Amino acid sequence: MGFILTMSTMYKHTEANIYSRKFWTVCTEPEELRNTFERVLKEVDFTIVLFNEHHFTAQGYTCFWLLGESHLAIHTFPESGKSYVELSSCNKIKRDLFILKIAAQTNISIA
Template sequence: MRTLGKHLTVDMYGCSVDSLNNLEFIKTAILAAVQEANLTLLNLSYHQFEPQGVTALALLAESHMSVHTHPKLGYAAVDVFTCGDLSRPEKAVAVLKSFLKPEKTKTTNIMRGDFGSQKDMKPRIKVSIAPLRRVRNTSAKVWRFLRNK
């Protein structure tokens, strides 16, 4: 079945402390990512934290993009969720990487709205009775042994 959207979460480690604490730099990076990925910006909201850190959220016609920075750690958490066939969240992430220049990244790709079959939607509970059966059998053997003595 076709999915409704792509959701990329990216942990960026080893970024420049100065760039992570620069609100104008983060805004420029997001605007460039929106343009390169063929996304439609509806609103850009942001906040500069004291003593450091920036959060910026781009509300998109296709969904959203967010950047949360932790300059003291050299870390940025990036989230790009898009719906539709024309958007390219991978391109947006590549642009953000080129701006933030992380030493290491961890990317998680989530396919949103992948309903699968009805069977896939039911919770899976796996219960194993074997350990309980082994305990019961062992205790029965011990009682038999003690009775015969």
């Protein structure tokens, strides 16, 4: 007599929220952007998993922080005198505190 093996998989539905904030700043200096944003990420206690950056040949800079809570990316447009910043986080409290602290920086003005 043979055996019939049946498998059943149970799934649990989990809802996730991502809180994003996108803005422009007039700062386009790579070192200033990197230092300021990384300092504030640490002050707010984001978990920095990885940082990477690229300097474009003619002009421009892009960088990102992979966070335990999602990511932060910056793209400069020196020819336009501005940089695009996007923070995505699953932690709304940290995201909101980060934005408050960045807005208080004298070298970074949120447009």
